[in-house]
Amino acid sequence: MNYIHNIWTEKTNFFGNTDPLALASKYGTPLYVYNESILRSRCKALTSLISYPAFKVNYSAKANTNLSLLRIIRSEGLTVDAMSAGELFLELKAGFTPEEILLVCNNVSDEELRFAIDAGVLISADSVSQLRRIGQLNRGGKVAVRINPGIGAGHHEKVITGGQKTKFGVDPQFTAELKSILKEFNLHLTGLNQHIGSLFMTPESYIEAASFLLSYAQNFPELQFVDFGGGFGIPYHKDSQEKPLDLKTLGSELQKLIDDFVRKTGKKLTIKIEPGRFIVAECGVLLGRVHALKQNAQTLYAGTDIGFNVLIRPAFYGSHHDIEIYRDVPATDSEMQKVTIVGNICETGDILAKDRTLPSIKENDVIGVLDAGAYGMVMSSNYNCRLRPAEVLIDQSGNDILIRRRDTLEDLLIQFQDLLP
Numbered sequence: 001m002n003y004i005h006n007i008w009t010e011k012t013n014f015f016g017n018t019d020p021l022a023l024a025s026k027y028g029t030p031l032y033v034y035n036e037s038i039l040r041s042r043c044k045a046l047t048s049l050i051s052y053p054a055f056k057v058n059y060s061a062k063a064n065t066n067l068s069l070l071r072i073i074r075s076e077g078l079t080v081d082a083m084s085a086g087e088l089f090l091e092l093k094a095g096f097t098p099e100e101i102l103l104v105c106n107n108v109s110d111e112e113l114r115f116a117i118d119a120g121v122l123i124s125a126d127s128v129s130q131l132r133r134i135g136q137l138n139r140g141g142k143v144a145v146r147i148n149p150g151i152g153a154g155h156h157e158k159v160i161t162g163g164q165k166t167k168f169g170v171d172p173q174f175t176a177e178l179k180s181i182l183k184e185f186n187l188h189l190t191g192l193n194q195h196i197g198s199l200f201m202t203p204e205s206y207i208e209a210a211s212f213l214l215s216y217a218q219n220f221p222e223l224q225f226v227d228f229g230g231g232f233g234i235p236y237h238k239d240s241q242e243k244p245l246d247l248k249t250l251g252s253e254l255q256k257l258i259d260d261f262v263r264k265t266g267k268k269l270t271i272k273i274e275p276g277r278f279i280v281a282e283c284g285v286l287l288g289r290v291h292a293l294k295q296n297a298q299t300l301y302a303g304t305d306i307g308f309n310v311l312i313r314p315a316f317y318g319s320h321h322d323i324e325i326y327r328d329v330p331a332t333d334s335e336m337q338k339v340t341i342v343g344n345i346c347e348t349g350d351i352l353a354k355d356r357t358l359p360s361i362k363e364n365d366v367i368g369v370l371d372a373g374a375y376g377m378v379m380s381s382n383y384n385c386r387l388r389p390a391e392v393l394i395d396q397s398g399n400d401i402l403i404r405r406r407d408t409l410e411d412l413l414i415q416f417q418d419l420l421p
C-alpha cells in the first residue's frame with residue numbers, strides 16, 4: 001500500500017495488520033481508531049515516572065471514556081478520576097472498584113453527591129460550600145478537597161484551572177473555614193488534590209504547584225494522599241519534530257520534592273498524578289473522507305466528513321492536529337498545496353486545519369487526524385443531527401476490533417421514544 005503523507009502512522013505501525021483505506025471502507029468514516037500498544041506504552045511511561053512505592057497514576061477519564069480503553073488502562077495498574085455521575089457509572093462498568101475512583105466534581109447537586117457516596121466513592125470538594133453539603137450528606141465520612149495553588153498552566157485560557165482567573169479549587173485563604181466544616185461534620189480529610197491546567201510542555205509550573213501542595217499538606221494531619229493533577233502535554237506538531245515532554249526531568253524533580261517531604265515530615269503519603277491527555281491522545285487517529293474540493297476567493301477548501309461535531313478542538317481552542325493523507329497510489333504524486341480542511345457542519349467556524357501546506361488532496365482521499373485520542377470522541381455531539389462516529393481498536397496483535405458502534409438515525413429518536421404519539 002502506498003500513501004501520500006503518512007510519516008507518523010508508518011513509523012509507529014499504527015494500523016497494524018490493516019490500513020486506513022480498508023478501515024474506512026469496512027467501518028465508514030468518520031472513524032476513531034486507537035492503537036492498544038501505544039496506549040499501553042503511555043500508561044507505562046507514567047507508572048514508571050518515579051520510583052516512590054506509594055505512587056499512583058489516576059487516569060483522568062474525561063479525556064476518553066471508551067469502555068474498552070478504560071479496561072486496558074485499568075489492566076496497566078492505573079486508577080481513575082471521575083467528573084460526573086456518568087463517568088463514575090461507566091468506570092464501575094469498566095471494572096474499577098469504588099476505592100479506585102476519585103470523584104473530582106464541581107458545583108454538583110446533592111443527588112450527584114449522594115450517588116457517589118452510595119457507591120462508596122471518595123469525593124473531592126471543590127469549594128467550601130460543597131464541602132458543607134458533603135458533610136450534611138455523609139457526616140463522619142471521608143472526603144478530599146481540591147486546592148487552588150495559585151499557579152496555572154495550559155494551552156489555552158479556557159483550560160487553565162489554577163490561579164486567579166478560574167472557578168476551580170479552594171483558595172488557601174479559606175483554610176480556617178475548611179477546618180471548621182471538617183470539625184462540624186466530623187469529616188476525615190484523607191486527600192488533597194489540585195489541577196493547574198491542561199497541557200504543559202515544560203515542568204516548571206507543575207513542580208512549583210506540587211511543591212506548594214506538599215507544604216500545604218502539613219495543615220492536615222489525617223491526610224493519606226496528595227494528587228498533583230494532570231496536564232502532561234504531548235507533541236501535537238509531529239510533522240515539525242516538536243519534542244515530547246521531558247518526563248525524565250519531570251520525574252526526577254518530583255522525586256526530589258517527595259524525598260524531601262518524607263525526610264522532613266516522616267510521612268509516607270500516597271502521591272498521585274492525574275493525567276488524561278498524555279495517556280490517550282497519541283493512541284488515537286481520526287479517519288475522515290474528502291467529499292468535495294473547492295476554491296473560494298483565495299482559499300482552496302478540502303471538504304470532509306470531520307465536522308466540529310466529531311472533533312471540536314480546532315474550532316473551540318484553535319488547536320493544531322497534524323494531518324495525514326491516504327490514497328492507494330505511488331507516493332511520487334505529491335505536489336504541495338496550501339489547503340484549508342473543513343467539515344460538513346453549517347457554520348463558517350467548522351475548520352479542522354487552516355492554511356496547511358500538504359501534498360495535494362483529491363476527492364475520496366482518506367485523511368487521518370493525528371493525536372485525536374484525547375478530548376475527541378468525548379466532546380463529539382449530534383449537532384446538525386449528525387451521527388457520532390464509531391471507534392475501533394487495533395489490538396496488540398495488529399487486528400481491528402469495533403469498540404463502539406456508530407450512531408444510527410434511530411439513536412436520534414431514542415430520547416423521544418416514549419413521548420411520540
Ligand code: LLP
Binds near residue numbers: 081197230317375
Ligand atoms: N484532573 C482534573 C481535575 C481535570 O479537570 C483535568 C482536565 C485533568 C485532570 C486532566 O488534564 P490533562 O492531563 O488531560 O491535561 N478539552 C480540553 C482539555 C480540558 C481539560 C479539562 N480538565 C482540550 O481538548 O484540550
